[in-house]
Amino acid sequence: MTFAQVKCERHKTSKIIICYTIRWKRLSMTFKSILTMSNKRILMLLAICLVVFAAAKLFFNSQSASKMTHTMISGRIWHLSGLNNLDVNSKLKVKSILNAPVERLTEPLRVVHLDLKGAAPKVSYFQQIFPLISNLGANGILLEYDDMFPYEGDLEVLRSPFAYNVEELNEIKWLAGLYNLELIPLVQVFGNLEFVLKHEQFFDLRDVGSFQNSLNILARGSLKLIKEMLTQVLKRHPQTRWFHIGAHEILDHGESKDSNNWLKQNSQGTRLLLISYMTKVCQFLVELKPGIKPIFWEDMLRNISLNLIEEFDLSSIASPMIWKYDSNIDVYQMVNLLHNYQQAGFHTVWFASAFKGTSGISQRWTPINYHLENHLAWLKVIASISKHSIIQFGGIVLTGWQRYEHQTVLCELFPVAIPSLAICLAALKYGSINHTAEIQLQRLLGCNVTLKNNMCLNTGTFAGSEIYYMVHKIHSELENSIIKITKDYHLKGPFSPEQRKNNSYPLNIKYFKKELTRLVKEWDHFMKNFKMEMIAIYFPDTVEKWMKENVNQYMNELHSLAKVVESIS
Missing domain, CATH: 1.20.58 (Methane Monooxygenase Hydroxylase; Chain G, domain 1)
Structure with missing residues (x-):
């Protein structure tokens, strides 16, 4: 049942109450002259009962609509709480962020990454793909906004001409809740900030003047900018349990004049600068919304000593996400890395695979087997966590990069990668592509996915199959x-x-x-x-x-x- 249908049902029920009241008044006037006082009292009691009955019907209709968002969907394994109870027309306030409850992790998530920094779809397409993603076995969406978020005030310049407005964003959130997809926002806070640093008013915040990818985190105004971006996004996601801050592949880090001056006074170099900044950002999020858990790409953290991580206590407020997009995953080395993060105090770790966007900067057609092998390799690592009881596994994000950087060429379109996404989710769900998985894929996609031909044979029925x-x-x-x-x-x-x-x-x-x-x-x-x-x-x-x-x-x-x-x- 949609949000509009729920409101319609409530409106109908209100009309029932009014109708019953009017009928009673007319009946009362008709028999007024012939009724005794006791009879009037009896009829009055009956009228009250009718009104109570109508009110009860309104209440239970409302409860029924709410419960519909909690219904288990075919193809799901992990159950999530239902629809966020947000008024799509209301303006969210910071106070509501602080009071919004945060639930703790119960089961690992399978999260599909939607990269909006290129080829962002219209909201109408979310209506088609969210039920498919849910039925394929995912229970979360990592939404990397880039310039598609409806930034306001001084940040309005960051918006693409086609950025979603607040109503569209609320619809995306509502759809995610309807199909039991945990929505996790991703906002870059260090690298990959081309969509911010390409604007003239932010040129002075670049780490290197001629490059627009990395932020000079020591520049006056940098942290203020990031805090305002995070605040605006979190205001629109008051019930999110996690918030991804990016922070990977930071190029030219520490090359600005500010950084050079700082490095002369600090012997531990850029590592200290990085972890200090990341801790400040994560602490800000936690202060803004107590109970939230920031997530970050961990590749920049690997060269930082365990003692330094413990000193800044980053592990108590955030969780690392380890990314690896090919099949060359050394399980032994990965287990050692997980042990190190556990020793540093981290309680939870996340993994990131890829279903598209990592096999070539201008890739047009998704190599399904390449991405399947990546997920089969990750399954071995996940099994090792259970075997060795190393650290809690938060979940795995199936990344679908649309561009390597904000201004590079487009990778595979999302409809082109749907068979790859389906295969990868099936592998995570069943442990391999067995007969049961093949039957489910054929039912949901309307075609047979063949690895040999790297093709979805027959005529598929999935959303965007025409483009495919x-x-x-x-x-x-x-x-x-x-x-x-x-x-x-x-x-x-x-x-x-x-x-x-x-x-x-x-x-x-x-x-x-x-x-x-x-x-x-x-x-x-x-x-x-x-x-x-x-x-x-x-x-x-x-x-x-x-x-x-x-x-x-x-x-x-x-x-x-x-x-x-x-x-x-």
Whole structure:
């Protein structure tokens, strides 16, 4: 039942109460002259009973609507608490953040990462993919906002022209609650801050003036900026139990003038600078919302001594997330790393795998087996935790990177990676891709996923399947069709540089022109339909960017060839 339907049911019930009251008044007036005082009292008692009955119906309808958000969904293993009780029209206040209850971790989560720093989908697509993600076995969403969050005030400049507004954000949260998907916000606080540092008013906060990726954490105003970003995001997520602060792959860290001056006075170098800053950020979150647990990428922490981690007491307020995106995971080394984090005082550790976006910066078609092997390797590590009782396992995040950095080319589109996501979640759920997993995948996707062909065979029914098959055609046929026709026997002679210069017209060009015209019309018609499918899911800037990176150069070549043929015919 949707939020609107719940309100509608309550409205109907209110009308029932009014209706019963009006009917009673009319009945009372009709028989007033013939009733004794005792009869009036009896009827009055009956009227009160009717009103109580109607009120009870209102109450139980409300309870029923609430319970619907707690219903177990087919394909789920771990059960989560239901829908966040938020008024989608209300403005959240800091006070509500401090008082919002935080539940403790009971079971490990399977979290799907949605990277919004490129090809962010429209909210209507969330309506389609959240039930699928839930039924595939996930119970959480890690939402990396980048410039898609509705920042306000001085931070409004950070917003993309297509950023979600508050109402859309509330709908995303509501949908996540409806399908029992724990929503975890991710806001970068150190590296990967291109969406902030590309703006002129924040140039002075760059660690290196010519680079816009890393924050100068010692600059006046840096911590204030990060605190304001975190505050605004947390205000919109008052019931979140975790908050991811990023902090990985920090490039050029410690190269600013401020950092150099600081390093001259501190012998422990950039390690001390990093952990000091991370601790301040995590402490701020915990003070803003007591009970929340910050999460951070741990790769920058590996070279920091255990004593230094213990000294800053980071382990008491935050949890590390270890990421590894290929199958080359040494279980023995990983167990040792987990032991180290346990000795440093951390109680919980998270893992991060990948279902897309890690096999190439401009990857167009997702290599399913590559990502499956990554998850099978992680399963061995997860088993080792249970075997050795090393540290509590918080959960695993299946990352789906959309761009390596804010301004690089797009990786695979989300619809293209859905079969990979499904396979990876099935592996985590069943321990391998067995017969039971294959049956479930076929039922939910409407197709057979074959690792040999790296393809979802037959016609899939999953959300975005049209884009999936159309991208496959572009990936496998567009460039090849142009190469094939340019090598055509009828083209080589008449289209040599000398022939073009002399504007000659051999007879065999007629055959080539006919074939070229057919090919141009076929691809033009295909691309028109493809753009329509894309615009149904993505904003115009994403459609334009993807076409520019993957299609335009080939279509321009095709049209240029057709233009030359037309000029000499």
